[in-house]
Amino acid sequence: MIDIATRVWNHKWKIDPIVRSLIDTDFYKLLMCQSIFRNKPDTNVTFTVINRSSKVRLADLIDEGELREQLDHVRSLSLTRGESTWLRGNTFYGKRQMFRPDFMEWFEGLRLPPYHLEKRDGQYELTFEGRWPEVMLWEIPALSVLMELRSRAVLQTLGRFELQVLYAQAMTKLWAKIQRLKSIPDLKIADFGTRRRHSFLWQDWAVQAMMEGLEGAFTGTSNCLIAMRRDIEAIGTNAHELPMVYAALAENDTELAEAPYKVLADWQEEHEGNLRVILPDTYGTEGFLKRAPDWLAGWTGIRIDSGDPAAGAETAIRWWKDKGEDPTKKLVIFSDGLDVEQIEALHRQFVGRVKVSFGWGTMLTNDFRGLAADDALAPFSVVCKAVSANGRPTVKLSDNPNKAMGPVAEIERYKRVFGVGQQAAMEVVV
Amino acid sequence: MIDIATRVWNHKWKIDPIVRSLIDTDFYKLLMCQSIFRNKPDTNVTFTVINRSSKVRLADLIDEGELREQLDHVRSLSLTRGESTWLRGNTFYGKRQMFRPDFMEWFEGLRLPPYHLEKRDGQYELTFEGRWPEVMLWEIPALSVLMELRSRAVLQTLGRFELQVLYAQAMTKLWAKIQRLKSIPDLKIADFGTRRRHSFLWQDWAVQAMMEGLEGAFTGTSNCLIAMRRDIEAIGTNAHELPMVYAALAENDTELAEAPYKVLADWQEEHEGNLRVILPDTYGTEGFLKRAPDWLAGWTGIRIDSGDPAAGAETAIRWWKDKGEDPTKKLVIFSDGLDVEQIEALHRQFVGRVKVSFGWGTMLTNDFRGLAADDALAPFSVVCKAVSANGRPTVKLSDNPNKAMGPVAEIERYKRVFGVGQQAAMEVVV
Structure with a gap:
């Protein structure tokens, strides 16, 4: 029996929205939004989408009208009562009332600010400008929309049967990875794959697969949104945008050199325990740790997000030892371009020496490599970054020169201020 | 939206019937039934189910009540108007009115005869006795019911997510096989997998995958049933039961030696073209061809269903050449325990030398090897055979002594009459 009402209901949709909730982020x-809302609410920032995979010509693949419809739909969203209740x-x-009442009240009234969209050289120029706490919330929906519209453009060419086989293959592939991970004792791993997911439904399936296959x-x-619906933990701490904007706002080189630590001083006032995780690589991990104040060594852990992850973790271990800390009590979160092989190797190398944890992203939620003709569904590397703050350009160096961004002259200045020497270049895949 | 009516409708079913049509066969x-209906309508036969995979203890896996319900349901079936119209x-x-009006009239009135079911040593003894044209129609439904009840018994232990992953894996596996087959030029292959299928729905899916992946x-x-619903060709000619019963009915050794040829003489009266396919192995291919009458060499082709398939085809080619026939005009159908590797190898060896064709069975419709714990869904070898005719035991030798069946004394007599010497034993997997 066909449920006529359901079919008619589905036909009434003008679009099939990709992002259906403000907390699908x-x-x-x-966490950062709340911190910014308290510490830098009036900073004016520009965020822009950068497609590092220039051979994926998004403007040729994705219809501009459809993209605008999806972005407009995101702007129509506001926090629902149930979402607000959950937050x-x-x-x-382990903490109740993580989000303060003044922040929640502001968030409940929020609509995302306008976007600017232009086509150029087969790519979309998509930028967002305005108050930092509002603009920064565009990052994840903008990326999810672009990723999923690209998926849809490719899926559009497949027949019903091909679609069924495609997802059967993707499920089989992911399940095989999970079976391999299952055999790693004392593994701790979280889904970090929202921004580069194949689609919302696929991320949701991937999370269910992880729940079913890996349990604890x-x-x-x-x-x-998925954490709320599946009744599991929401995971995350902070990201590069904080030091990048703080650094751009610095009035001189002295303030610039202090900016990354100022970020963490502000963070320390708000958070404790497992939320005190250092992201040290914005302007080079080596120099960051060398000049770090002593109180930072008391933090819970570190997140390794660029460069050679094993080298980064060894640097952190040495630093903790120098500071008289016991590395076995410290958390190391690996989160850069992981797949099962790296997870296995890093776990082998660091288990017992530190508390190891993994944030698994693109290869969890978008490993469609090899599943479509011309590998048209392979994930690609698109980011949405703060490029200026109060009219000044931002800079990111990271531990991989291929991930550096900002005006050349500023990059040189930052390298000088943060004492960044030679870095090993690594290919950025996802 | 939940379709309440559909859910309520589904709840009303007492059982989920495995065989839902008399033409799900x-x-x-x-074809054989029509031939028997004309030539030997009053022969009394006994068919019995034989589980060659004795380590699969069907009576421990399958509830007797459920088995009886399914078999009773098969007995409740009669030809529907649409099925009759199609036949x-x-x-x-290429021929219209393949089925004669007198046969169709009889078939439209048919209900399958009673069955006899007993448990013994962890296995079911399931036998059917009565008039040959009626009893013989039990073979395929009896096997499908046993196969699918075994699948269901195992699937019963899996969760909803595990089931989804299981079928995703099975689809991926089958699709990968089809992609391999796709690269064989001029391949001709048909689904022969009804009797050992994982389930009806899975066979139907496998057929769709073949349609989609292999096209012509x-x-x-x-x-x-699947041919009718999917609007594709129904494929098949004749099987061992004809010579086995004809042979059992022989009054003496002379008649016995003639029986296999009498079967084909009767067949030749009814059928032409691609339906004139010799199945030579019932009492040994070598001797069968050596003593075959000249008119048989004029037939369209041969089906190789036991023994070393390459050796069988080479024997046939030599025989055709001896008889002055051009083997490149002849059809060779391989149908015994095939999987992709054998199909590729046999195709390579015989393409251009004969018209090669494949009847792909168990490994098309039931390759769940390695997909469940303890390989509990791996296919197993169960058959339903004529064991006696008018009170006399039947005998099958085939080209593989492991497939021989019948009373020992009778096997010896048949070997003598048909001049069967040493045979190479091959493992029977499916």
């Missing part, structure tokens, strides 16, 4: 965006009432990292080893998801 | 059963009106092997290289299915 990464948990750390909300206000849920326990995050799966610690949660960065995606708030 | 192999096409050759209907009467459809073109089979997929020549059709042995399953009449």
Whole structure:
């Protein structure tokens, strides 16, 4: 029997929205948003989408009208009562009322600000400008919309049967990875794959697969909406945008050199325990740790997000030892371009020496490599970054020169101020 | 939206029937049935189910009550008007009215005869006795019911997510096989997998996968119901039961030696073209061809169903050449325990030398090897055979002594009469 009402209901939709909730975003965006809302609410920022995979010509693949419809739909969203209740009432990292009443009140009234969209050289120029706490919430929906519209453009060419086989293959592939991960003792791994996901439904399936396959080893998801619906932990701490904007706002080189630590001083006032995780690579991990104040060594852990992850973790271990800290009590979160092989190797190398944890992103939620003709569904590397703050350009160096961004002269200045020497270049795949 | 009516409707079913149509059977059963209905309608036969995979303890896995319910349901079936219309009106092997009006009238009134079921040593003894044209129609439904009840018993232990992953894996596996087959030029292959299928729905999916993946290289299915619903060719000619029963009815050794040829003489009266396919191995291919009458060399082809398939085909080619026939005009159908590797190898060896064709069975419709714990869904070898005719035991030798059946003394007598010497034993997997 066909449910005529359901079919008619489905036909009434003008579009099939990709982002259907303001909390279909990464948990750390909300934590950072609250911090910004308190510490830098009036900063004017520009965020822009950068497609590092220039051979994926998004403007040729994705119809501009469809893209605008999806972005307009995101702008129509506001926090629902149930979402607000969950954010206000849920326990995050063991703490109730993580989100303060003044922030929640502001968030409940929020609509995302306008976007600017242009086509250029087969790519979309998509930028967002305005107050930092509002603009920064565009990052994840903008990326999810672009990723999923690209998926849809490719899926559009497949027949019903091909689609069924495609998802059967993707499920089989992911399940095989999970079976391999299952055999790693004491594994701790979370889903960090919202921004580069194949689609919302696929991320949701991937999370269910992790829950089913890994049980306790799966610690949660960065995606708030999925965390709420599946009743699991929301995971995340902070990201590069904080030091990048703080640094851009610095009035001189002295303030610039202090900016990354100022970020963490502000963070320390707000958060404790597992939320005190250092992201050291914005302007080079080596120099960051060398000049770090002593109180930072007391933090819970570190997140390794660029460069050679093993080298980064060894640097952190040495630093903790120098500071008289016991590395076995410290958390190391690996989160850069991971797949099963790296997870296995890093776990082998560091288990017992530190508390190891993994944030698994693109290869969890978008490993469609080899599943479509011309590999047209392979994930690609698109980011949405703060490029200026109060009219000044931002800079990111990271531990991989291929991930550096900003005006050349500023990059040189930052390298000088942060004492960054020779870096090993690594290919950025996802 | 939940379709309440559909859910309530589904709840009303007392059982989920495995066989839902009298034509959910192999096409050759209907061809043979018509032949028997004309030539030997009053022969009394006993068919019995034999589980060659004795380590699969069916009586421990399958509830007797459920088995009886399923078999009783099969007995409740009769030909529907649409099925009858299709059999009467459809073109089979290019011929209209393949089924004669007197046969159709009889078939329309048919209900399958009673069954006898007993448990013994962890196995079911399931036998059918009565008039040959009626009893013989039990073969395929009896096997499908046993196979699918075993699948269900195992699937019963899996969760909803595990089931989804299981079928995703099975689809991926089958699709990968089809992609390999796709690269074989001029392949001709049909589905022969009804009797050992994982389930009806899975066979139906496998057929769709073959249609979608192989297009013209997929020549059709042995399953009449699926052929009708999917609007593709129904495939099949004749099987061992004809010579086995004819042989059992022979009054002396002379008649016995003639029996296999008498079967084909009767067949030749009814059928032409691609339906004139010799199945030579019932009492040994070598001797059968050596003593075959000249008119048989004029037939369209041969089906190789036991023994070393390459050796069998080489024997046939030599025989055709001896008889002055051109082997490149002859059809060789391989149908014994095939999987992709054998199909590729046999195709390579015989393409251009004969017209090669494949009847792909168990490994098409039931390759769940390695997909469940303890390989509990791996296919197993169960058959349903004529064991006696008018009170006399039947005998099958085939080209593989492991497939021989019948009383020892009778096997010896048949070997003597048909001049069967040393045979190479081959493992029977499916």
